[in-house]
Amino acid sequence: MTDPLGAAPGASSQPLMACQECDLLQRIPPLPIRGEAHCARCGHSLAARPSDPLQIPLALTITAAIVFVVAITTSLLGLSAVGRHASTTIIGGAWQLWQEGETITAAIVMFCAVIAPGFFIVLMLTVLLLAKRAPVPHWGGEVLRWCLHMQPWSMYDVMSLGILVALIKVAQLASVDAGIALYAMGVLAVLLPAIMVSFDAREIWKLVPCENKATASARAVEEADFLASGR
Amino acid sequence: MSALKPVRAITAAQCGLISCETCKLLARPAHPEDPGHCPRCGGELEFRRRRSLQRTWALVIAAAVCYIPANMLPMMATTTFASSHADTIMGGVVYLFASGSWPLALIVLVASVMVPLGKLIALIYLLLSVQRGMPGACHQRARLYRMVELIGRWSMLDVFVVTFIVALVQLQPLMAVQPGPAVLFFAVVVVLTMIAAETFDPRLIWDSAANLENEDD
Ligand SMILES: [Zn+2]
Ligand SMILES: [Zn+2]
Numbered sequence: 414m415t416d417p418l419g420a421a422p423g424a425s426s427q428p429l430m431a432c433q434e435c436d437l438l439q440r441i442p443p444l445p446i447r448g449e450a451h452c453a454r455c456g457h458s459l460a461a462r463p464s465d466p467l468q469i470p471l472a473l474t475i476t477a478a479i480v481f482v483v484a485i486t487t488s489l490l491g492l493s494a495v496g497r498h499a500s501t502t503i504i505g506g507a508w509q510l511w512q513e514g515e516t517i518t519a520a521i522v523m524f525c526a527v528i529a530p531g532f533f534i535v536l537m538l539t540v541l542l543l544a545k546r547a548p549v550p551h552w553g554g555e556v557l558r559w560c561l562h563m564q565p566w567s568m569y570d571v572m573s574l575g576i577l578v579a580l581i582k583v584a585q586l587a588s589v590d591a592g593i594a595l596y597a598m599g600v601l602a603v604l605l606p607a608i609m610v611s612f613d614a615r616e617i618w619k620l621v622p623c624e625n626k627a628t629a630s631a632r633a634v635e636e637a638d639f640l641a642s643g644r
Numbered sequence: 645m646s647a648l649k650p651v652r653a654i655t656a657a658q659c660g661l662i663s664c665e666t667c668k669l670l671a672r673p674a675h676p677e678d679p680g681h682c683p684r685c686g687g688e689l690e691f692r693r694r695r696s697l698q699r700t701w702a703l704v705i706a707a708a709v710c711y712i713p714a715n716m717l718p719m720m721a722t723t724t725f726a727s728s729h730a731d732t733i734m735g736g737v738v739y740l741f742a743s744g745s746w747p748l749a750l751i752v753l754v755a756s757v758m759v760p761l762g763k764l765i766a767l768i769y770l771l772l773s774v775q776r777g778m779p780g781a782c783h784q785r786a787r788l789y790r791m792v793e794l795i796g797r798w799s800m801l802d803v804f805v806v807t808f809i810v811a812l813v814q815l816q817p818l819m820a821v822q823p824g825p826a827v828l829f830f831a832v833v834v835v836l837t838m839i840a841a842e843t844f845d846p847r848l849i850w851d852s853a854a855n856l857e858n859e860d861d
Contacts, residue, residue: 583812618668
């Protein structure tokens with residue numbers, strides 16, 4: 414396990430880190446596989462070590478990409494009443510809202526249902542493929558940053574439940590049938606969080622080089638200069 | 645779970661260090677008053693999220709204003725050739741409950757009514773407690789913040805329910821469902837509170853404790 418904060422022996426070889434939720438400085442001890450380190454003060458999870466932080470997420474992300482294509486291209490729900498049949502897709506749902514004049518809501522639904530998860534999958538795939546041949550170029554860090562921002566807006570878990578409620582409401586008016594996209598969405602609702610759990614961003618960040626020290630507005634803290642500063 | 649060794653009880657900010665919010669790199673800015681960007685991921689470096697309290701207040705107030713029409717106006721209108729009626733969020737909950745699917749009624753009630761309201765109250769409490777420099781209850785407040793972050797997206801539930809009912813039930817002139825004006829307000833409440841949770845800086849909770857050097861652990 415490489416150590417981004419220098420290779421001094423003993424305790425100081427353990428990377429120094431500040432908790433993201435309370436800013437307390439602490440050292441992360443070497444973690445066992447499936448181990449997790451929590452902040453000594455607030456309990457926030459600081460680091461986790463999944464068993465295979467690059468291969469498993471890569472396999473899951475490729476699966477997710479295929480399921481995603483199925484989810485947005487196939488029929489989500491079908492409805493039959495008095496001899497008529499209608500069906501809708503995920504994009505069709507947002508489009509219908511747009512046509513009804515709810516353009517902003519349609520854009521939000523489109524973002525949470527297609528754009529954010531789509532970007533998340535593509536960016537995650539890019540990052541994981543880049544990590545296969547180190548060093549990762551500097552823009553690899555930028556890609557991962559955007560990927561992490563997209564993650565909370567990918568709402569297949571919420572959407573699956575929403576469609577279930579919609580199904581039950583509509584079932585009282587007409588007969589409805591679930592399309593392939595509904596199952597695909599259920600799979601994505603599980604897959605996307607699974608990618609995040611099996612993935613260790615630290616493994617990628619270790620491979621991303623820091624900007625040139627002379628031009629950067631800030632520099633990475635090395636163990637030596639931290640100790641030299643008198644703490 | 646591993647026990648960690650704190651480097652004395654000292655925060656990164658007290659050492660003049662900034663922990664990058666994206667890649668968690670510990671960096672020493674050349675100019676603390678203008679820290680610039682992370683040398684590794686290019687994210688913006690800030691000791692604390694910039695103007696966190698003002699921004700969060702603005703978003704919370706905007707969300708609270710939108711919360712009222714979101715609950716008062718109809719979410720969707722059902723038109724059949726004989727009649728037409730509109731349902732608010734509570735109307736939808738009552739309808740689900742009356743039709744016997746009370747577990748779903750409960751889910752919608754919690755996700756659409758209680759979660760957004762609870763989130764607004766929690767954020768206002770966190771903002772006030774930080775502004776007044778409240779020293780105690782840090783653990784409870786940190787847990788509250790994490791909960792707000794975690795459950796916020798679930799209030800999008802009803803927006804998806806309406807979207808897909810509207811998309812599906814288009815059997816003109818027999819029966820059609822139109823989205824109501826509340827959908828927009830509701831979606832905006834969810835988006836604003838999600839962004840508010842992101843602009844609030846949880847480190848501020850602990851800063852006031854550290855200032856008074858009496859941490860409650
Ligand atoms: Zn902490
Ligand atoms: Zn960074």
